[in-house]
Amino acid sequence: MSSASNSPVLETARRAREAAAVLAPLSREARDRALLAVADALVARTAEIVDANIVDVEKARAAGTAESVVDRLTLTPERVAAIASDVRDVVALPDPVGEVVRGSTLPNGLELRQVRVPLGVVGIIYEARPNVTVDAAVLCLKSGNAVLLRGSSSAYASNTALVNVLRDAVAGAGLPADAVQLVPGESRDSVKELMTARGLVDVLIPRGGASLIRTVVQESTVPVIETGTGNCHVYVDEHADLDTAVRILVNAKAQRPSVCNAAETVLVHEAVAGEFLPMALAALGEAGVTVHGDERWQAAAQGGEEQGATVVPATEEDWETEYLSYDIAAAVVPSLDAAVQHIRRWSSGHTEAIVTRDQGAARAFTARVDSAAVMVNASTRFTDGGQFGFGAEIGISTQKLHARGPMGLPELTSTKYVVTGDGHVRP
Structure with a gap:
């Protein structure tokens, strides 16, 4: 991918990559403090969020959208309060970053550790469920990742308001605001750019219907974790x-x-x-x-x-x-x-x-x-992250590479090897 591109989507991804580098070494306390600030901000700015959501709901009803879909789109003060409560629940979950997956001392004396590290920049492409905006952002932040959120145009006003609240809260807690960003644009072109931002985005996770997931899997050059469809x-x-x-x-x-x-x-x-x-x-x-x-x-x-x-x-x-x-x-x-x-x-x-x-x-x-x-x-x-005792999930993976089944916080990490020697050289 050309680094000279002036695309707003690619510029957003570049800022996310810079933010991810800041997030990765932060302590659990720093990340949890930001999440608690997010929960408080959601409650404090409920009226602003609900007012924005009303715009989306009225547009959906005017377009003849099925009431079941409208219900998933709708945010009420009670639902915002429930989302804030869920954020606090995530704060209480174990921190996966830095966990030693395995370790040993090799016969030559080298100390080998495999530790969990953030994936980096995670892109989420999803449909008209604004609660996913908060869920995805919070899980990514908890696991040390920057997140790029591309919801559907039908929830654009809601998602914009929510991301504004999230960014303000995160920045107020001392983390880079660009750790949480809404992908600019409402057209399919912005989705295509996100799907081909290889080198800037580390992984894409589609959440939605079969058509959405199939499109992302088939057209992305960015690695994809396939989720969702359940026959x-x-x-x-x-x-x-x-x-x-x-x-x-x-x-x-x-x-x-x-x-x-x-x-x-x-x-x-x-x-x-x-x-x-x-x-x-x-x-x-x-x-x-x-x-x-x-x-x-x-x-x-x-x-x-x-x-x-x-x-x-x-x-x-x-x-x-x-x-x-x-x-x-x-x-x-x-x-x-x-x-x-x-x-x-x-x-x-x-x-x-x-x-x-x-x-x-x-x-x-x-x-x-x-x-x-x-x-x-x-x-x-x-089959659900909450029911399995994971506390939360980013989606349910139906593929076999990297993650399979409900994806909790550990599945939003990769690993790296840390090898410690004492002047060792290979003979």
Whole structure:
């Protein structure tokens, strides 16, 4: 990349790189002090934030945006207070920077330590959820990284107000304000520039729908950590407790269907299908879920809504769909092997669950299913940094390099080797 470019996006990235060099050696106390200042500033400037958010919400409603999306966009005083509380929770988390991952004294007397260090400059590309602006900035600051925030144009006023608050608080606490920056521009061109700022940006993390993530992965020259899309499966084994299976299935699908760890497909062993399908249809129907089922599920419905959930014929497309709605694909399979084969073909590698009382089946499933998280007798909804005890997450990685699964603070670091000798030279 040419250093002579006068692009506002690249200039922002250069300032972030300078800020990252200042952040890296700072103590935990200095970074935590800045985060506490951020929490206080969010509360003190709530009215300013909410007023800016009203502009975005009114524009979204005028454009006919779905109310579910408008709700994710909306900030109220109560939500801002909750965000500030979350910031204080992050302050209490262990500091990953400087942690010794491993160390030893070599036979020649050299002392070897592998220690955690910040990634450097982290770019976040995300959709209309202004809470992500604060979440991402705070997690990056806690782990010693500078952050470049590129939210969607639909939340531009909200994000601008939030970043102004963050920068003022960070600077007031003695850290460089450029540790937190909003990427300038509302057009796709600014996104493209960020994705190709190799050498200035160390890593990009996309957060949003499948289309956004695919675009960033395919078009970036900056390294990307792929997150998010969840075509998650629940497999009901022939040895399952069926009441437990129904409870897990309904929770996995309907507790919050618009998130990446919600179940999108249920597979049922044919040995228990006769008993389980009517139970599942009744429970899914009560939860308002539409089933996109194979022939066995259609036959079990016997007229659809009168027997519980509405059942429509499943198509090939259903097996690969992340609905993010009250819909689920459903099939009966002849064996655990068939369930594993189906999952390996269609899964996005996020989370899969088996319900079974047979430990052999559980071991076979967990060994053969290649996803970031595999649940045994538990809902897919537990794949979450908070639920895993990490305290917070920047996203859920579905790839295998660097990080996999919920990404907490340690996943926002890399490592370096520190080797200490006493005049050692290599013979």
